[in-house]
Amino acid sequence: MVPSLRSLAPEPADAGARELADLVAGLRDELVAIRRDLHAHPELGRTEERTTRVVADRLRAAGLQPHVLPGSGLWCDIGPTVGPRGQRRVALRADLDGLPVPDACRLPWASTVRGVAHACGHDVHTTAVLGAGLALAQLADRLDAGVRLVFQPAEEVQPGGSLDVMAAGGLDGVDRIFAVHCDPKLDVGLVGTRIGPITSASDEVTVTLTGRGGHTSRPHLTGDVVFALGQVITQVPAVLGRRLDPRSGVNLTWGAVRAGTVHNAIPATGTVMGTLRCLDVRAWEHASQVFEQAVHDAVRSLGVEVEVKHQRGVPPVENREGATGVLEAAARDVLGPESVRLTEQSLGGEDFAWYLQKVPGAMARLGTRTPGGHTYDIHQGDLRVDERAVEAGAVLLARAAQLAGRAAPDPAERRRD
Numbered sequence: 001m002v003p004s005l006r007s008l009a010p011e012p013a014d015a016g017a018r019e020l021a022d023l024v025a026g027l028r029d030e031l032v033a034i035r036r037d038l039h040a041h042p043e044l045g046r047t048e049e050r051t052t053r054v055v056a057d058r059l060r061a062a063g064l065q066p067h068v069l070p071g072s073g074l075w076c077d078i079g080p081t082v083g084p085r086g087q088r089r090v091a092l093r094a095d096l097d098g099l100p101v102p103d104a105c106r107l108p109w110a111s112t113v114r115g116v117a118h119a120c121g122h123d124v125h126t127t128a129v130l131g132a133g134l135a136l137a138q139l140a141d142r143l144d145a146g147v148r149l150v151f152q153p154a155e156e157v158q159p160g161g162s163l164d165v166m167a168a169g170g171l172d173g174v175d176r177i178f179a180v181h182c183d184p185k186l187d188v189g190l191v192g193t194r195i196g197p198i199t200s201a202s203d204e205v206t207v208t209l210t211g212r213g214g215h216t217s218r219p220h221l222t223g224d225v226v227f228a229l230g231q232v233i234t235q236v237p238a239v240l241g242r243r244l245d246p247r248s249g250v251n252l253t254w255g256a257v258r259a260g261t262v263h264n265a266i267p268a269t270g271t272v273m274g275t276l277r278c279l280d281v282r283a284w285e286h287a288s289q290v291f292e293q294a295v296h297d298a299v300r301s302l303g304v305e306v307e308v309k310h311q312r313g314v315p316p317v318e319n320r321e322g323a324t325g326v327l328e329a330a331a332r333d334v335l336g337p338e339s340v341r342l343t344e345q346s347l348g349g350e351d352f353a354w355y356l357q358k359v360p361g362a363m364a365r366l367g368t369r370t371p372g373g374h375t376y377d378i379h380q381g382d383l384r385v386d387e388r389a390v391e392a393g394a395v396l397l398a399r400a401a402q403l404a405g406r407a408a409p410d411p412a413e414r415r416r417d
């Protein structure tokens with residue numbers, strides 16, 4: 001038996017919120033069982049066929065008709081197409097994929113797939129949106145606007161699966177979109193919100209240098225790519241810090257460098273790879289040009305050839321004010337008046353950002369830490385979550401869909417078609 005969320009959150013005062021909380025609570029044990037099953041069988045981006053099937057089968061069992069995407073991923077509609085005040089649909093988004101890291105959680109439902117784990121909490125996101133949808137389906141005839149459940153593939157890769165969803169029409173007819181992301185630094189039952197950017201732009205960059213190579217006793221007769229790589233590694237981040245507004249939070253961090261195999265030979269080629277992150281979307285749009293110029297300038301006099309690859313990733317997730325207000329009101333309704341916290345902006349990337357380029361919406365941080373317990377980190381194989389977060393995420397998102405559906409679309413938050 002999974003502990004109840006009510007052990008952390010007070011009984012909702014609003015009758016509608018109380019009914020919704022009771023519906024989600026009735027699904028608690030099943031949702032946790034599904035979450036554990038997904039955790040034990042993680043799948044990498046664009047291979048989430050089993051995960052898609054598990055979700056689709058449960059939605060069909062509830063009398064719903066999921067639309068399965070080619071390969072993996074799906075969406076599913078609940079309630080009216082257009083609400084009485086002209087609203088179209090409110091979308092709730094989850095991501096399905098795991099990460100290529102070994103599972104070290106040492107729990108009975110640890111990953112059975114070698115080298116793959118749900119180390120970012122996507123299994124929690126998926127079951128939270130599923131639970132929200134199953135509860136809302138029982139209220140479908142009383143919804144003020146339709147709800148679309150979006151279960152996207154490939155959040156952890158670039159280009160991300162949000163682009164697949166939009167290309168397949170998954171945002172058609174949607175006026176607002178909401179999501180949660182696990183935060184193991186925040187106690188379960190709490191929600192972190194922020195108006196404006198909540199994540200960073202995140203790009204992948206690769207610099208390959210080529211020279212003649214030669215003996216380490218005669219570096220003057222070669223294009224010394226190892227020395228040149230050192231200049232790129234040390235100089236380029238410093239240049240970005242002077243050429244771009246420091247308030248934009250530009251961060252270039254190298255993750256891998258490869259060159260040579262022996263002590264006494266200068267190799268003919270070498271590569272350095274890293275991530276370029278930026279908190280401000282306007283600086284992000286300019287960073288690529290500055291980065292490439294800085295690389296060429298760093299090695300201009302060293303007799304090497306340069307190849308720069310800059311894979312644009314995602315812009316920052318920019319939460320709209322109205323949508324953030326909806327999430328905060330929903331949290332106070334179902335998790336308690338003291339459940340909302342201001343969260344910091346993260347340098348992590350999230351492809352939920354692409355949805356927000358089209359429709360207004362917001363993402364909240366979902367607390368997963370047991371109060372007084374250990375603080376874990378995401379993208380680490382030992383990640384453990386307090387499973388009351390599944391119920392918390394489900395009731396939060398379901399309530400947000402209800403509240404967003406009651407209000408006419410805000411003219412200040414128009415869809416960008």
